Amino acid sequence: DQQVKQNSPSLSVQEGRISILNCDYTNSMFDYFLWYKKYPAEGPTFLISISSIKDKNEDGRFTVFLNKSAKHLSLHIVPSQPGDSAVYFCAASETGTASKLTFGTGTRLQVTL
Amino acid sequence: DAGVIQSPRHEVTEMGQEVTLRCKPISGHNSLFWYRQTMMRGLELLIYFNNNVPIDDSGMPEDRFSAKMPNASFSTLKIQPSEPRDSAVYFCASSRDRGRWDYTFGSGTRLTVV
Numbered sequence: 001d002q003q004v005k006q007n008s009p010s011l012s013v014q015e016g017r018i019s020i021l022n023c024d025y026t027n028s029m030f031d032y033f034l035w036y037k038k039y040p041a042e043g044p045t046f047l048i049s050i051s052s053i054k055d056k057n058e059d060g061r062f063t064v065f066l067n068k069s070a071k072h073l074s075l076h077i078v079p080s081q082p083g084d085s086a087v088y089f090c091a092a093s094e095t096g097t098a099s100k101l102t103f104g105t106g107t108r109l110q111v112t113l
Numbered sequence: 114d115a116g117v118i119q120s121p122r123h124e125v126t127e128m129g130q131e132v133t134l135r136c137k138p139i140s141g142h143n144s145l146f147w148y149r150q151t152m153m154r155g156l157e158l159l160i161y162f163n164n165n166v167p168i169d170d171s172g173m174p175e176d177r178f179s180a181k182m183p184n185a186s187f188s189t190l191k192i193q194p195s196e197p198r199d200s201a202v203y204f205c206a207s208s209r210d211r212g213r214w215d216y217t218f219g220s221g222t223r224l225t226v227v
Contacts, residue, residue: 002154034214043117043204043218044156089156093214100169101214103148105155 003027004092006104013111019077021107023090026071030092034101035064035075038087047088048075080111117219119205125225131193134222136205137186146216147180147190148204156204162188195226 005024013019021035031052036044050057050064050073057064063076077084090104118137126132138145146161160170162182170180177196182188192199202223206216 004155006155032214041220043206043220044216045218046215049214091156091214100158100161101216102158103156105153 001026002105003030004090004102004104006088006090006107008107009105010108010110013080013109015082015111015113016079019075019080019084019109019111021075021077021088021090021109023073023075023104024071025073025092027092027094027102028071029094030102031095032093033064033066033073034091034093035062036089036091036103038089038106044089077109080109082111082113085109085111117205117207117217119203119219119222121222122220123223123225125227126195128196128226129194130226131191132195132199132224132226134190134203134205134224136188136190136219138188138205138207139217140186142207142209142217143185144208144210145182145188146206146208147188148206148218150202150204150221159190192224195224197226200225 003026034049035047037047038044048059048062048064050066055066066073087106087108089106091101120135144163147159148156150156159172160180165182180190202221204221206218208216
C-alpha cells in the first residue's frame with residue numbers, strides 16, 4: 001500500500017519556466033514532509049522540507065506548498081534550469097517514528113533548452 | 114568528508130547465491146538506514162539502526178534478508194539466498210541524530226540477480 005504517491009512518473013519543462021511536481025499522501029498522521037533530488041548514479045540529496053504547521057516553505061528557487069485538507073503537497077521550481085533535471089522524491093514522516101521516512105516513487109524532471 | 118560509502122557499486126549474481134552489501138556511514142552520524150529502490154515502489158525503508166542497535170526492521174521483506182551493524186562505522190545487508198526479484202538499487206544513508214530527516218545517502222549498490 002503506497003502511502004506517498006507521485007502519480008506523474010515524468011515531467012518536461014522548458015528552461016526558465018516553472019516546474020511543478022506533485023505528491024499525495026494517505027496517512028493523516030504524517031506531519032513532516034521532504035523533497036529529495038536524485039541524479040543518475042548518485043544517492044538522493046535533501047532539497048527542502050515543510051512541517052505540517054506551515055503551508056509554505058521557500059528556499060531560493062524552490063518552494064514547497066502543503067495542503068493538509070487535500071493531503072497534497074507540491075514542489076515549485078522557478079525558474080527551471082537544465083541542472084534541475086533529475087528524479088525528485090517526495091517523502092513523509094510522522095511524529096513518534098523517529099527518523100523513518102516513507103518515500104514516493106519519484107518524478108523524473110527534464111528541463112529542456 | 115568522504116560521505117556515505119557503499120560497496121560494491123554493482124553486483125551481478127546468480128539466483129541462490131549469497132550477496133553482501135556494505136556501508137560505511139559518515140563519522141559522527143549515529144543513525145543508519147538501508148533503503149531499496151525499485152520502479153514500482155520507489156524508495157522503501159528496509160531497516161534502520163540508531164547507535165548500532167536495530168530500531169525498526171519491519172521493512173525487511175523476508176527472512177532471506179538480514180542486516181548488521183557491528184560498530185559505528187560499518188554495516189552490512191545480506192541476502193541469502195538471492196532471487197531475481199531482489200534486483201534493485203540498494204541505498205545506505207546516515208544522519209547525525211535520531212529524528213533528523215536530512216539524510217546523507219550513499220551512491221547505492223545496483224544488484225542484479227540472474
